[in-house]
């Protein structure tokens with residue numbers, strides 16, 4: 020029986036899943052698994068999965084369940100995931116949610132909590148359209164909400180190569196929000212029904228949300244031991 024924690028972060032694009040998952044990764048020694056990052060790496064590497072995903076991602080639609088499930092399953096087999104994982108951007112459909120339950124059952128694991136980051140859609144376009152990340156270390160920034168101390172220089176690693184995602188523009192965000200409401204939001208009741216759901220207000224400042232999340236995760240991990 021593998022008792023390392025498995026946490027899911029749920030929420031629309033812009034809710035702050037990636038930012039908060041990175042915080043939890045550092046604080047609790049868990050591994051952040053972002054299917055968005057895994058897919059972007061596959062696109063950059065030009066793998067068959069990446070080639071199939073590229074146009075779909077640029078259009079703001081969901082990549083096929085099979086591709087995403089395969090990528091996630093491969094990554095979860097890596098040794099570092101034994102420390103426990105935070106899933107960011109997965110599952111995103113009912114099919115992915117049942118595939119995850121099966122995959123975890125095969126390893127004697129289960130989901131400890133699905134944490135829903137609760138936000139207003141109206142604010143998400145501005146959050147997503149203004150965000151960028153450091154190419155050196157992956158730290159996330161935002162034009163208005165999280166600027167580095169020195170413009171263009173990463174606070175964490177001193178890197179100066181900042182990247183914006185091709186799909187982070189106002190036109191694509193509304194399609195991504197639609198996909199979220201049609202296909203992913205129903206998972207909130209799925210996890211509510213099986214008792215795993217926790218809700219966190221994610222409309223405030225990054226640090227305040229982080230503190231609430233960190234308290235919730237401490238309690239979840241304490242329950243486990």
Ligand code: ADP
Pocket residue numbers: 031032033036053054055056058075076077079080081082083084087107108109110111112115186195
């Ligand atoms: P965000 O949460 O801001 O939309 P992600 O990096 O999680 O950003 O995802 C970017 C894109 O990658 C999505 O719009 C979708 O095309 C694809 N993607 C990521 N995860 C999944 C998934 N679990 N299922 C299907 N497509 C996914």
Ligand code: ZN
Pocket residue numbers: 153154155156157158173174175176177178
């Ligand atoms: Zn950096």
